[in-house]
Structure formats: C-alpha cells, structure tokens
C-alpha cells in the first residue's frame with residue numbers, strides 16, 4: 001500500500017518534471033531567469049555596445065568567430081585574436097562584408113594565450129590602435145576528452161596554462177587599463193562545467209571551476225570600481241569546433257572522431273545571449289538548452305540527487321568511451337537527441353521501455369515515452385557536457 005503510494009508520488013513527480021521541461025522547451029527557456037529577463041526587458045546590445053572597443057580572444061572559430069560577426073553588425077570596434085592569423089583575416093573579411101565597419105575598425109592581432117610574456121605587448125597594441133579597451137572577452141580555450149587515470153599530467157598542466165593562467169594573465173594587463181579609466185567589462189566564457197562535474201573532462205572542469213572561483217573573487221576586490229563589470233558566461237553544449245580541438249590523454253594526440261554537433265545549441269543563439277548578458281552586466285549567465293539547463297538547477301539546489309544522476313549516466317559514458325563508442329553513435333546522427341532512434345534501453349536506465357524508431361521521432365505524449373526521452377537526453381548530456 002505504502003509502496004504503491006510512493007510509486008504514485010514518484011510517477012506524478014516525474015510527470016510534472018517532464019511537463020515542466022516540455023513547457024520550458026516550448027517557451028524556449030534556454031538561459032537562466034536573469035538572462036531571459038534581460039533579453040525581454042533589459043538593455044539591448046545594439047544600444048550598449050555600438051562604438052565600443054571589444055577585444056575577443058579565440059576569434060578564429062566557434063563562439064569567438066560568431067561573436068566577431070554579431071559585434072561587427074552591431075557596430076562595435078573589434079580586436080580579434082587567436083594563434084592563426086590567416087583564419088583571423090578570413091573572419092575580418094566576413095565582418096567587413098556584413099557590417100558598416102571599415103578596415104581600421106577591426107584589428108587582427110595574433111595571440112597565443114599560453115605565451116604569457118606576450119600579453120603586455122598585445123594589450124599595448126590594442127590600446128595604441130584604438131586608444132582604449134571597453135570590453136575584453138576571454139573566450140579562447142580548449143576542452144578535454146580522456147580519463148584521468150590514462151592522462152599524462154602534462155595535459156592537465158597545458159589545460160590550466162591555457163584556460164586558466166592564459167586567461168587571468170591577459171585579464172591582469174587589461175584590468176590595469178580599466179582601473180585607470182575606472183570603467184570596462186571583462187567577459188569570460190566559462191562553461192556549465194565550471195558549475196558541475198562530468199566524466200572524461202576532469203582537467204577541463206577543473207580549469208573552468210578555477211576561472212569561476214577566480215573571477216567571483218576578483219569581482220569582490222573591485223567594489224571601489226562599480227563601473228568595472230566581471231561577467232561569467234556559462235554555456236552548455238554549443239555548436240563549434242571544440243570537439244575537434246580537445247585535449248586527449250597525450251599532448252600530441254588528437255581526437256579521431258568529433259561526431260555530430262547538430263543537437264547542440266546554435267552558436268548564434270549562445271552568442272546573442274552572451275551579448276545580452278554583457279549589455280546588462282549580468283554577473284553570471286547560464287546559457288543552455290534543456291535538459292542541460294535543468295541539470296544546472298538540480299546541481300545548484302539538490303547536489304546529492306545531481307551526483308546520483310551523474311554517476312548513473314557517467315558509468316555508461318565511460319563504458320562507451322572505453323569501447324570507442326560515442327553515445328550518440330547509437331542515435332540518429334542527423335537529428336537532435338529528441339530524435340534518438342534507439343530504444344529506451346540504450347540509456348540503460350529504463351530497460352523495460354522499448355521504442356520503435358517512430359516512437360522517438362514523433363512528439364511523445366505518453367508518460368513513459370516522455371520519461372524515456374528525458375533519460376536519453378540526459379545521457380546525451382553526459383556525452384557532451386564536458387565542453
């Protein structure tokens with residue numbers, strides 16, 4: 001009897017959760033509440049960032065490249081940096097085509113974040129060209145895909161050198177200038193992996209946690225400078241070249257198969273919400289589709305349940321990784337996770353619920369199907385959540 005009541009409560013809770021998720025998806029709730037509010041009622045990036053000098057690192061691909069495009073359309077003056085100058089020239093050419101900016105409004109500046117001795121000169125080059133830096137976007141970085149036990153410590157050192165030390169080194173030089181002017185914005189593209197943990201990305205998660213801790217502390221040291229904003233952006237999985245560029249267990253080994261990216265958040269959307277967060281000086285912004293965003297909330301409010309979920313799914317993910325199978329190789333690669341072709345048993349969580357292909361590709365209205373879809377989505381989350 002009691003057991004029956006418990007089961008009913010569990011099912012009702014599950015149904016409510018699923019309905020809530022569907023509602024959030026339907027409402028396109030792909031950011032935390034402060035981001036969504038800022039997008040609806042807040043300041044527009046077009047008004048706040050036009051004419052501002054914005055320096056974007058890691059601008060040769062992915063999120064950084066798209067930032068360059070959207071900022072140029074808005075009319076911001078740009079310094080774009082990465083290691084490959086030819087790629088930056090390509091990005092600059094496109095920026096000039098899609099905007100009203102002229103050649104001198106976009107500075108291409110080669111920068112290796114790991115070469116910290118070059119950061120002061122690079123900062124001076126931007127200042128010499130534009131006379132000021134209004135916004136620094138710390139975007140350059142690399143993810144990881146390897147088990148800690150198999151990974152050379154050099155890899156952990158390289159991740160921290162790039163994602164953490166490279167970022168705070170550049171910040172230090174630019175911040176000196178902002179302190180002199182008593183104004184500016186430092187935007188750092190962290191990750192939801194700076195909030196939670198995930199298997200196969202221990203070094204990457206550590207570097208993003210380090211960034212979160214660093215910038216949250218720096219913000220408290222800048223209370224005498226209310227016009228200087230420290231803005232941490234925490235995206236979930238976003239379409240980019242991040243998987244092609246991941247660190248593996250050895251420094252000289254690259255990944256063989258970067259897999260399908262189509263289920264991830266479109267780069268344009270992530271960048272738009274990043275600019276909304278920047279325009280509105282949001283201290284921290286979670287930008288992600290569901291169920292990833294829901295897991296962030298779970299992590300924040302019920303960490304022990306979040307651990308349970310992560311451990312359950314992480315086990316499967318590690319098994320797949322060891323056998324050389326990416327989880328989504330069991331899925332329809334040309335569509336999103338909600339269009340997973342495999343049976344529910346692919347998740348290993350609800351082995352009794354079986355799907356036909358169509359059961360997954362159509363909108364599912366029965367509770368079991370919705371629950372199963374949620375579980376599969378969660379598994380795909382674990383596959384990708386370390387980016």
Ligand SMILES: NC(=O)c1ccc[n+]([C@@H]2O[C@H](COP(=O)([O-])OP(=O)(O)OC[C@H]3O[C@@H](n4cnc5c(N)ncnc54)[C@H](O)[C@@H]3O)[C@@H](O)[C@H]2O)c1
Nearest residue numbers: 058060061062063112113140141191237238240241242387
């Ligand atoms: N794509 C995602 O799913 C995702 C999710 C959360 C956070 N992020 C973060 O977003 C940022 C951008 O990543 P992305 O997804 O666009 O990946 P990406 O690989 O497409 O772009 C990374 C950029 O960083 C640059 N970079 C790498 N090493 C560098 C170095 N030593 N010096 C200077 N630049 C260097 C690359 O050249 C490239 O321009 C990263 O910090 C990443 O951690 C990405």
